[in-house]
Amino acid sequence: MFKKVRLFGQFVVMLSLALIFSSTQAQKPKVEGEKMENKEVTIRWFGHSCFMLSDSVKIVTDPFDKSVGYPVPNVSADIVLVSHEHFDHNNVSAISGKPEVIRGGQTKTAKGITFKAVKASHGDGRGDDYIRVWEFEGIRFAHFGDLGVDLTDSQYKEIGPVDVVFIPVGGYFTIDAEQAIKIINKMNPKVVFPMHYKTPVMGSGFPISTLEPFLKGKKNVVKVGKNSVRFSKDSLPKEMTVYVLEYK
Ligand SMILES: [Zn+2]
Known part of the structure; x- marks a missing residue:
């Protein structure tokens, strides 16, 4: 027992x-x-200020027309962002798939993603530019469009902390390398994609600078050697790193 x-x-x-x-x-x-839940995001560059973020939602930024010199992006998307209404940023008709177009100063939600518009200036009587800020797959992005002048303290606050920035560096129509460096040093994102700089395919209509002045003296630069790169929130670099993509 x-x-x-x-x-x-x-x-x-x-x-x-x-x-x-x-x-x-x-x-x-x-x-x-x-x-x-933190899925990878593929970031592809088409040239100038036009990128595509995918996979679960396809977001295209600032599509340009053929006069810029790069092949016009020929892709389907769910959402197209337009920073301002100039031909090198608003060629929405090139994008198929009946995307929702987010333009102007409205903060708008599409496919569950809220795109905040921060009003900025294109500079020199060129009108307004809208910086867009959004979170996708846990990563916070900011696309500066054709930002033409330095940011004010209240604009920095409105943008808030960001992980990945798309920032013009070519000068003439936008901020130049020196101004862009000042902004990224203040914001300290993990990833920087420079854009709106001169490449050999661009015509004389763009008297902007090449990428070199922006890269000069920078230690964390990754020349990707192709048109896309993938990140998840967990695989973002620990220190701010500049990624240079090819447009093809
Ligand atoms: Zn432009």
């Missing part, structure tokens, strides 16, 4: 251990599932 009780006792202990083990096993996939 005594032995039986002891055996039963051992059985209860084993059963509890088995239950504890199986419950920790059952919790495990949930933890992994939570981590997997």
Whole structure:
């Protein structure tokens, strides 16, 4: 009788251990599932200020027309962002798939993503420019469009902390390399994509600077060597890094 009780006792202990083990096993996939919520984002450059972010939602920024010199982006998207209404930023008709177009000063939500518009200046009587700020797959992005003058303290506050920035560096129509460096040093994002600089395919209509003055003296520069790169929130670089993409 005594032995039986002891055996039963051992059985209860084993059963509890088995239950504890199986419950920790059952919790495990949930933890992994939570981590997997931060999916990778592919960032592809078409040239000038036009990028596409994908995969779960396809977002295109500032599509240009053929007069810029790069091949016109020929892709389908869910959302197109337009920073201001100039031909090298608003060629929305090039993008197929009936995208929702977000332009002007409205803060708008599309496909569950809120795109905040921060009013800025194109500079020199060129009108307004809208910096767009949004979070996608846990990463906070800011696209500066044709920002023409330095940011004010209240604009910095409105933009808030960001992980990835798309910033013009070519000068003439926009801020130049020196002004862009001042802004990124103040904002300290993890990833910087320079844009709106001169490349050999661009015509004389763009008397802007090449990328070189912006890269000069920078230690964390990755020349990707292709037109796209992928990040998840967890794989962003720890220190601010400039990524240079090819347009093709
Ligand atoms: Zn422009």
